[in-house]
Amino acid sequence: xxxxxxxxxxxxxxxxxxxxxxxxxxxxxxxxxxxxxxxxxxxxxxxxxxxxxxxxxxxxxxxxxxxxxxxxxxxxxxxxxxxxxxxxxxxxxxxxxxxxxxxxxxxxxxxxxxxxxxxxxxxxxxxxxxxxxxxxxxxxxxxxxxxxxxxxxxxxxxxxxxxxxxxxxxxxxxxxxxxxxxxxxxxxxxxxxxxxxxxxxxxxxxxxxxxxxxxxxxxxxxxxxxxxxxxxxxxxxxxxxxxxxxxxxxxxxxxxxxxxxxxxxxxxxxxxxxxxxxxxxxxxxxxxxxxxxxxxxxxxxxxxxxxxxxxxxxxxxxxxxxxxxxxxxxxxxxxxxxxxxxxxxxxxxxxxxxxxxxxxxxxxxxxxxxxxxxxxxxxxxxxxxxxxxxxxxxx
Amino acid sequence: xxxxxxxxxxxxxxxxxxxxxxxxxxxxxxxxxxxxxxxxxxxxxxxxxxxxxxxxxxxxxxxxxxxxxxxxxxxxxxxxxxxxxxxxxxxxxxxxxxxxxxxxxxxxxxxxxxxxxxxxxxxxxxxxxxxxxxxxxxxxxxxxxxxxxxxxxxxxxxxxxxxxxxxxxxxxxxxxxxxxxxxxxxxxxxxxxxxxxxxxxxxxxxxxxxxxxxxxxxxxxxxxxxxxxxxxxxxxxxxxxxxxxxxxxxxxxxxxxxxxxxxxxxxxxxxxxxxxxxxxxxxxxxxxxxxxxxxxxxxxxxxxxxxxxxxxxxxxxxxxxxxxxxxxxxxxxxxxxxxxxxxxxxxxxxxxxxxxxxxxxxxxxxxxxxxxxxxxxxxxxxxxxxxxxxxxxxx
Numbered sequence: 001x002x003x004x005x006x007x008x009x010x011x012x013x014x015x016x017x018x019x020x021x022x023x024x025x026x027x028x029x030x031x032x033x034x035x036x037x038x039x040x041x042x043x044x045x046x047x048x049x050x051x052x053x054x055x056x057x058x059x060x061x062x063x064x065x066x067x068x069x070x071x072x073x074x075x076x077x078x079x080x081x082x083x084x085x086x087x088x089x090x091x092x093x094x095x096x097x098x099x100x101x102x103x104x105x106x107x108x109x110x111x112x113x114x115x116x117x118x119x120x121x122x123x124x125x126x127x128x129x130x131x132x133x134x135x136x137x138x139x140x141x142x143x144x145x146x147x148x149x150x151x152x153x154x155x156x157x158x159x160x161x162x163x164x165x166x167x168x169x170x171x172x173x174x175x176x177x178x179x180x181x182x183x184x185x186x187x188x189x190x191x192x193x194x195x196x197x198x199x200x201x202x203x204x205x206x207x208x209x210x211x212x213x214x215x216x217x218x219x220x221x222x223x224x225x226x227x228x229x230x231x232x233x234x235x236x237x238x239x240x241x242x243x244x245x246x247x248x249x250x251x252x253x254x255x256x257x258x259x260x261x262x263x264x265x266x267x268x269x270x271x272x273x274x275x276x277x278x279x280x281x282x283x284x285x286x287x288x289x290x291x292x293x294x295x296x297x298x299x300x301x302x303x304x305x306x307x308x309x310x311x312x313x314x315x316x317x318x319x320x321x322x323x324x325x326x327x328x329x330x331x332x333x334x335x336x337x338x339x340x341x342x343x344x345x346x347x348x349x350x351x352x353x354x355x356x357x358x359x360x361x362x363x364x365x366x367x368x369x370x371x372x373x374x375x376x377x378x379x380x381x382x383x384x385x386x387x388x389x390x391x392x393x394x395x
Numbered sequence: 396x397x398x399x400x401x402x403x404x405x406x407x408x409x410x411x412x413x414x415x416x417x418x419x420x421x422x423x424x425x426x427x428x429x430x431x432x433x434x435x436x437x438x439x440x441x442x443x444x445x446x447x448x449x450x451x452x453x454x455x456x457x458x459x460x461x462x463x464x465x466x467x468x469x470x471x472x473x474x475x476x477x478x479x480x481x482x483x484x485x486x487x488x489x490x491x492x493x494x495x496x497x498x499x500x501x502x503x504x505x506x507x508x509x510x511x512x513x514x515x516x517x518x519x520x521x522x523x524x525x526x527x528x529x530x531x532x533x534x535x536x537x538x539x540x541x542x543x544x545x546x547x548x549x550x551x552x553x554x555x556x557x558x559x560x561x562x563x564x565x566x567x568x569x570x571x572x573x574x575x576x577x578x579x580x581x582x583x584x585x586x587x588x589x590x591x592x593x594x595x596x597x598x599x600x601x602x603x604x605x606x607x608x609x610x611x612x613x614x615x616x617x618x619x620x621x622x623x624x625x626x627x628x629x630x631x632x633x634x635x636x637x638x639x640x641x642x643x644x645x646x647x648x649x650x651x652x653x654x655x656x657x658x659x660x661x662x663x664x665x666x667x668x669x670x671x672x673x674x675x676x677x678x679x680x681x682x683x684x685x686x687x688x689x690x691x692x693x694x695x696x697x698x699x700x701x702x703x704x705x706x707x708x709x710x711x712x713x714x715x716x717x718x719x720x721x722x723x724x725x726x727x728x729x730x731x732x733x734x735x736x737x738x739x740x741x742x743x744x745x746x747x748x749x750x751x752x753x754x755x756x757x758x759x760x761x762x763x764x765x766x767x768x769x770x771x772x773x774x775x776x777x778x779x780x781x782x783x784x785x786x787x788x789x790x
Binding site (some may be wrong): 256258259260262263265266269270272273295296298299302303305306315319 | 651653654655657658660661665667690693694697698700701710714
C-alpha cells in the first residue's frame with residue numbers, strides 16, 4: 001500500500017542547433033528547457049488507479065482488479081516489442097476510437113500502457129491518484145509529451161518499488177541515481193512510442209537527464225557540464241506541419257544539392273562550435289562566450305531560412321528582439337512555431353520586460369526561462385512556486 | 396583632322412552572384428547593367444583637346460602642342476608598365492595635388508593618361524571636344540569608372556584611327572569587331588588602373604563586351620549567350636567601405652572556418668547554377684527559369700547576411716519587394732549600397748510602379764532597367780532617348 005505523496009517534475013526541451021540538419025545525419029544539440037511538467041502522486045486507498053490531466057481535460061480512473069485482469073490477458077514478457085498489438089486492446093478497454101490521435105486519447109493510452117507494462121515487470125502499481133500539470137504548451141515542439149512520459153515513468157517505477165524514492169527529510173529536491181535514471185528513460189521512451197510511434201528518443205533523454213545532449217545518426221551523447229543560460233522562449237502560435245517542412249527541406253536538397261549540402265555542413269559545424277563553447281563555459285564563466293553564442297544563433301537562423309523552414313512570423317520575432325539588442329533563432333521544425341532568444345547574464349529585467357511586451361504585441365506568447373535545466377527531479381513542496389502549488393492542489 | 400560627331404555608350408555592371416566569395420577564389424557572375432555612360436565626340440578644330448564631365452564638374456582643355464610636348468617627355472614604349480611614374484608628371488601638368496582621390500581628379504587624370512598613351516602608340520589624337528554624361532551613380536559599385544574608361548578608350552582609339560568607326564549610314568547602332576573590342580578593353584583597363592590602382596578587370600570587360608561574364612581567380616570568361624532580364628536596381632544610399640567589409644568577411648572566415656567555408660562553397664554553387672540557367676534561357680525562353688533565379692537570389696541574400704555584409708537597409712529593401720512578390724539581393728560590397736530585384740517578363744508595369752514607390756518611400760533611389768545589356772556601342776542620335784539627347788546637347 002502506497003502511503004506517501006510525491007511531487008516530481010521533468011523539463012521540456014528545445015533544439016539549440018541542428019534542427020532539420022539532424023534528419024540528414026548532422027549533429028543536433030538538444031537542451032533541457034526549464035518549463036516543466038509536474039506530477040503529483042497521492043495514495044488513494046480504494047483499489048483504484050486514477051489519472052487527472054487538467055491540461056487536456058482527462059479525468060479517468062480504473063478499478064485495480066480490472067487492470068490486473070487486463071494485464072493477465074497479455075503475454076507477460078514482450079511488452080516493448082508488442083506495443084502495437086497491445087494498444088488495440090487498450091484502446092478498446094479505455095473506449096478510445098481506433099484511429100484517435102487527440103492529445104487526450106494518446107495521453108490516456110500512454111498512461112494505461114505504462115501502468116500495465118511496469119506492473120507486469122516490477123509488480124503491481126499500488127492504488128494511487130496521479131495529477132499531471134505542465135508549464136509547457138503542447139504541440140509546440142517543446143517535448144511536452146516526453147516530459148509527461150518521463151514523469152509517469154519516474155512516478156510509476158517509484159510507486160511499484162522498481163526504483164528508490166531519493167528525497168530525504170529536509171531536502172528540497174532530489175534526483176535518482178544514474179542507473180535509476182537509465183530505467184526511467186527507457187520506460188519514458190516506451191511511453192513516447194505510444195504517443196509518437198517512432199520517436200528519436202532525444203526528448204525523453206533530455207527530460208530524464210536534463211542539461212544538454214548531442215544527437216547524431218541515432219546516437220545520443222549527454223554533454224558533460226553545461227551552463228544554465230537565460231532565454232526568452234516565444235511561441236509565434238503559427239501552426240505548421242513538421243512532416244511538410246521536413247519534406248520541403250529534402251526536396252530543396254534534391255533540387256540544389258551543390259548549394260544545400262554545404263549549408264547542412266555549416267549547420268553541423270555550428271552545432272559542434274556551440275558544443276565546444278557550452279562545455280568550456282562552466283570552467284571559465286567569461287562574458288566573452290555570449291557574443292559567440294549570439295553569432296551562432298544569427299548564422300543558423302539565416303541557414304534555416306535558406307533551407308526553407310523560416311516564416312515571416314519568425315523574421316518578425318528576430319527583428320523585434322534585435323531592436324532590443326537580442327539574438328534569436330527558430331527552434332524545432334520552423335515554419336512558425338517557437339523561437340528562442342538568448343539573454344546575457346547581465347541583460348536587465350527592464351530590457352527583458354520591454355522585449356517581452358513587444359513580442360506579446362505581435363500576438364506571440366513569451367516565457368522568460370532557462371535552458372540547461374535539471375532533468376527529472378523529486379520536489380519537496382517547499383521548492384515549488386505558488387503557481388505550481390496551486391495547480392497541483394486542485395483535485 | 397577629325398570631322399565627324401560620334402556618340403557612343405558603355406554599360407555599368409552589377410554582380411549577380413559571388414560578391415565577396417570571389418575574393419576567396421570562388422566564381423562570381425558580373426552582368427552588364429543598362430544604365431549607361433554616354434560620350435559625345437565632336438571636332439573642335441582649334442588645336443585643342445577639350446573634356447567636359449558635367450557629372451563631376453570637370454571642364455578642362457589643353458593646347459595640342461602642349462600635350463605633344465608633354466608626351467615627348469615620356470619614354471615612348473612603356474606606358475603600361477610605368478603608369479605610376481607618369482601619373483606624378485600628369486598630376487603636376489594638370490595641377491592636381493599629389494594625393495588627390497576625388498572623382499574629378501581621377502577622371503581628369505585617366506583622360507590625360509589615355510589621351511597621351513594612345514597618341515604615343517597610334518598617332519596624335521586629333522583636336523576634339525569630348526563630353527561624358529552618365530545614367531550611373533558614381534561610387535555605388537556599379538562600374539561607373541569602368542564605363543567611363545571604356546567610352547574614353549573607344550572614342551580616343553576611333554579618333555586616332557586605331558580602330559574603325561563601324562556605324563554605317565542608316566544604322567541606329569553599331570558595335571566594333573571582336574579584335575577592336577579587345578583593344579578597347581585593354582586600354583579601358585589602363586584607364587581603370589589610373590582610377591583604381593589595382594582593378595580586377597571585370598568592370599571594363601563587362602563595359603566592353605556587355606552580357607554576362609564569369610570571374611574566378613583572375614580569369615574572366617564571357618558567357619556565351621545570355622538573356623536580357625528586367626530588374627529594379629535600388630540604391631539604399633547607405634555609405635559603406637568595401638575595404639572594411641572585405642576585411643570583416645576575412646575575419647569571420649578565420650574565426651569560424653568550419654562554419655564559413657561551406658557558405659562560400661554554397662555561394663560558388665549558386666553562381667554556377669545561375670550560369671547554367673542563364674545559358675539555357677536564350678535557347679528555351681521558358682517561364683520556369685524565373686522561380687529558380689528568384690530562389691537563388693533569396694538563398695544568396697541569406698548567405699551574404701551570414702558572412703556579415705548585410706545591412707538593415709538591405710533587409711528592408713528585400714522585405715518591401717517581397718511584399719510585392721519580388722525577390723531581391725544586395726549586389727556588390729553590401730553593408731548598404733545597392734540591391735537588385737528580379738522582375739519577370741510578365742511583371743506588370745503597375746506592380747513595378749508600386750514597388751518603386753514603396754522603395755522611394757524608404758528614401759532609396761530606384762531604377763527600372765535591364766541586365767545582360769550590350770557592351771560598348773556606337774549610336775546614331777535617332778537611337779538616343781530624349782534625356783540622353785538633352786544631356787549631350789549641353790555645351
